[in-house]
Amino acid sequence: xxxxxxxxxxxxxxxxxxxxxxxxxxxxxxxxxxxxxxxxxxxxxxxxxxxxxxxxxxxxxxxxxxxxxxxxxxxxxxxxxxx
Numbered sequence: 001x002x003x004x005x006x007x008x009x010x011x012x013x014x015x016x017x018x019x020x021x022x023x024x025x026x027x028x029x030x031x032x033x034x035x036x037x038x039x040x041x042x043x044x045x046x047x048x049x050x051x052x053x054x055x056x057x058x059x060x061x062x063x064x065x066x067x068x069x070x071x072x073x074x075x076x077x078x079x080x081x082x083x
Contacts, residue, residue: 070082070083
């Protein structure tokens with residue numbers, strides 16, 4: 001019996017479909033990895049910004065305490081409430 005030298009067209013098409021699907025998935029994974037890196041960079045930026053705001057708030061609190069002592073502040077009206 002002679003061995004076939006070519007795949008059947010349906011077998012070849014099935015293999016091509018697998019290859020196409022694999023290439024598409026690899027591309028999507030690459031895009032996802034890139035977006036993940038972008039999100040991680042944005043997260044780091046936001047963490048640093050939050051840390052800076054927190055430090056600035058602490059410094060302002062110290063400054064206000066030096067000026068006014070132990071107080072509470074009505075943020076809506078700016079009124080000082082002495083303890």
